Amino acid sequence: MIEDKELMVEMLRRMLCIRYFDEQAVELVQRGELVGAVHAYIGEEAVAVGACLALRDNDYMTGNHRSHGHPIAKGGDVRRAMAELLGKSTGYCKGKGGSMHLADFSIGILGESGILASALPVAVGAALATKIRGEKRVVAAFFGDGASNEGTCHETMNLAAIWKLPVIFVCENNQYAVTTRFTEVVATPNICDRAAAYNIPGVLVDGQDVVAMYEAVSEAVERARLGLGPSLIEGRTYRYQDHSEGLRRIVRDPYRAEEEIAYWRTRDPILLQRNRLMEMKMASEAEIALMEAAERARIAEALQFARQSPYPAPEEVFDDLFSNPIPIDRS
Amino acid sequence: MAVITFADALNQAIKEEMRRDKSVFIMGESIRGGIYGVTGGLSQEFEAMRVLDTPLSESAFMGAAVGAAAVGLRPIISSLSSFYWVAMDQMVSQAAKMTYMFGGQVRLPIVYRAGMTYGNNIAAHHSDRPHPMFMNMPGLKIVMPTTPADAKGLLKTAIRDDDPVIFFEDNTLMGARGDVPEDMDFLIPFGVADVKQAGTDVTVVALGGMLPRALAAAVQLKGEGISVEVVDPRTLVPLDKQAILDSVAKTGRLVVVDMAHKTCSAASEIAAMVSQEGFWNLRAPIQRVASLNVHFPFSPALEKLVFPNEEKIIAAVKRTLE
Numbered sequence: 164m165i166e167d168k169e170l171m172v173e174m175l176r177r178m179l180c181i182r183y184f185d186e187q188a189v190e191l192v193q194r195g196e197l198v199g200a201v202h203a204y205i206g207e208e209a210v211a212v213g214a215c216l217a218l219r220d221n222d223y224m225t226g227n228h229r230s231h232g233h234p235i236a237k238g239g240d241v242r243r244a245m246a247e248l249l250g251k252s253t254g255y256c257k258g259k260g261g262s263m264h265l266a267d268f269s270i271g272i273l274g275e276s277g278i279l280a281s282a283l284p285v286a287v288g289a290a291l292a293t294k295i296r297g298e299k300r301v302v303a304a305f306f307g308d309g310a311s312n313e314g315t316c317h318e319t320m321n322l323a324a325i326w327k328l329p330v331i332f333v334c335e336n337n338q339y340a341v342t343t344r345f346t347e348v349v350a351t352p353n354i355c356d357r358a359a360a361y362n363i364p365g366v367l368v369d370g371q372d373v374v375a376m377y378e379a380v381s382e383a384v385e386r387a388r389l390g391l392g393p394s395l396i397e398g399r400t401y402r403y404q405d406h407s408e409g410l411r412r413i414v415r416d417p418y419r420a421e422e423e424i425a426y427w428r429t430r431d432p433i434l435l436q437r438n439r440l441m442e443m444k445m446a447s448e449a450e451i452a453l454m455e456a457a458e459r460a461r462i463a464e465a466l467q468f469a470r471q472s473p474y475p476a477p478e479e480v481f482d483d484l485f486s487n488p489i490p491i492d493r494s
Numbered sequence: 495m496a497v498i499t500f501a502d503a504l505n506q507a508i509k510e511e512m513r514r515d516k517s518v519f520i521m522g523e524s525i526r527g528g529i530y531g532v533t534g535g536l537s538q539e540f541e542a543m544r545v546l547d548t549p550l551s552e553s554a555f556m557g558a559a560v561g562a563a564a565v566g567l568r569p570i571i572s573s574l575s576s577f578y579w580v581a582m583d584q585m586v587s588q589a590a591k592m593t594y595m596f597g598g599q600v601r602l603p604i605v606y607r608a609g610m611t612y613g614n615n616i617a618a619h620h621s622d623r624p625h626p627m628f629m630n631m632p633g634l635k636i637v638m639p640t641t642p643a644d645a646k647g648l649l650k651t652a653i654r655d656d657d658p659v660i661f662f663e664d665n666t667l668m669g670a671r672g673d674v675p676e677d678m679d680f681l682i683p684f685g686v687a688d689v690k691q692a693g694t695d696v697t698v699v700a701l702g703g704m705l706p707r708a709l710a711a712a713v714q715l716k717g718e719g720i721s722v723e724v725v726d727p728r729t730l731v732p733l734d735k736q737a738i739l740d741s742v743a744k745t746g747r748l749v750v751v752d753m754a755h756k757t758c759s760a761a762s763e764i765a766a767m768v769s770q771e772g773f774w775n776l777r778a779p780i781q782r783v784a785s786l787n788v789h790f791p792f793s794p795a796l797e798k799l800v801f802p803n804e805e806k807i808i809a810a811v812k813r814t815l816e
Contacts, residue, residue, distance in 0.1 A: 223565065256597035266596040273564055274596055278587045284554050285588055288561020288569075295519060295543045295567060302561075315583070318554035325549065483598030484632055486656035489685060489732035491632075 204232035209432030211236035213376025230275035251472035280313035309340030329387035342418035355397035370398030507649035521546035522572030557584035590633035621790035647682030664702035685732035693723035746777035756784035
């Protein structure tokens with residue numbers, strides 16, 4: 164158990180920030196203000212927050228299409244994230260990436276990838292660079308149960324293992340790849356069982372428990388910094404929303420029971436951490452209420468910033484295709 | 495200047511840049527053993543972490559190049575063009591798109607060496623010339639040298655460039671010999687074509703291993719009183735459009751020779767560009783000489799029918815003069 168009160172409270176704060184951010188994003192989609200795809204992280208917050216708080220600021224991270232939780236957990240700026248969701252020029256990617264592709268290279272967020280498992284080699288490459296340079300940085304690579312079945316996942320875990328690279332593979336097993344339950348498509352009972360194939364530690368963690376995630380990832384980080392190589396952490400978690408907002412319009416048949424969703428809501432990561440803080444007398448109900456209000460205000464302010472920001476100008480459409488620009492046929 | 499082979503020129507470029515810049519490293523399959531000659535001697539000279547033999551995991555290591563570059567190293571990937579299919583997601587979703595999609599936050603100085611083997615009786619799986627497919631994907635620079643000197647100068651430029659570069663090495667040229675400068679800073683800029691032979695009647699644009707064939711065709715045509723100008727674009731992205739347009743303005747006739755399949759080939763793109771921007775200088779329809787729209791068959795009796803040769807180039811030149 165963690166004695167550090169500040170850290171324990173910060174865990175709750177970051178989870179609240181992600182929750183409110185995504186609730187706001189979902190609402191914006193429903194109102195038609197946000198276009199394109201949004202994959203809400205609601206219900207899974209403990210995985211990213213527990214893992215990212217186990218990192219240092221200069222450590223690296225890669226993520227996936229369910230893309231708002233990781234950068235916020237790593238300390239990203241919700242204003243620039245929200246502006247990116249709205250396609251504004253003040254967004255993290257100047258409106259070129261949108262919801263699925265947040266990145267902040269200045270704080271080690273090496274990008275969220277919309278193609279599943281596609282960012283795992285990027286994570287391994289960053290880890291290779293730290294090893295070549297003799298640095299002590301580590302990389303957290305977030306991916307899901309769906310991505311675990313991509314061939315790239317196997318390739319990267321083997322590569323990281325043979326070169327003893329400082330990577331923490333964080334599998335967010337939210338149990339469904341769109342509508343397909345992981346038990347139907349994963350040959351082993353747990354995804355972390357596959358760690359044995361790479362001769363690396365594999366740990367199953369209660370992904371609703373932010374402290375458990377923090378402790379498991381901290382151990383993996385320590386191992387990685389010592390040069391002992393990668394670990395595979397499976398956080399068993401759950402998403403309350405469908406795979407993406409509006410999915411109900413294209414998926415006709417029910418794929419999971421309402422009772423199942425209701426059960427997982429009783430294991431809500433925010434609820435669990437909230438209760439724990441109060442039980443441990445680390446925060447009172449009033450203090451938590453203040454924090455909730457502050458986080459809601461932070462998201463409201465971010466939305467205001469995003470709404471007031473300009474769209475990118477038409478002449479920016481070719482910008483940033485190359486770092487060393489070359490003539491491009493613009494006709 | 496010294497006369498060396500195309501392969502040795504590439505080897506020199508890699509060694510010089512690795513000595514010059516500690517952030518340059520190379521990885522690929524069986525490169526420490528100096529496979530194909532180009533990576534020979536690297537494992538003896540440089541520390542182990544800078545010359546990495548990878549498992550047969552193209553997706554992992556070609557993608558790892560993106561991650562390493564994203565945090566400041568300058569990886570060189572060593573592989574064959576046909577093996578890039580295995581890693582297409584990394585090439586397209588990550589290498590090509592990352593800089594743009596993340597709003598220019600990241601530089602990706604990566605060289606993807608892609609050896610092209612064809613006409614060597616190794617059948618369809620190992621005979622790919624995929625440069626046009628990559629030309630169709632924004633965000634990648636595409637280089638294809640034809641001479642040992644160009645190979646060295648362009649590879650050094652590619653290593654120093656801050657964007658992903660696919661460096662197509664036509665393996666039919668590996669043994670070609672030529673004068674190569676020894677200057678550490680011998681660089682050939684991207685987007686500057688080279689007129690390999692001046693002429694007045696017909697412009698022949700020839701890529702990679704097509705160049706020696708085009709030059710041989712030019713010699714034969716000269717004997718028949720036809721003066722051919724042979725233009726080597728050297729880089730396909732960026733393409734030196736002006737050099738090609740200038741040559742066509744002089745000759746009025748254009749033949750483009752490309753080892754890729756004809757449909758949507760680099761030849762198609764160059765032909766389309768000239769028909770749009772140089773149409774009023776043309777005195778005859780543009781001719782494309784490219785590989786037939788079929789896979790490379792194994793049998794020596796069939797394979798040679800598929801890719802361009804001297805005779806096909808000569809016939810195409812003559813069609814522009816009919």
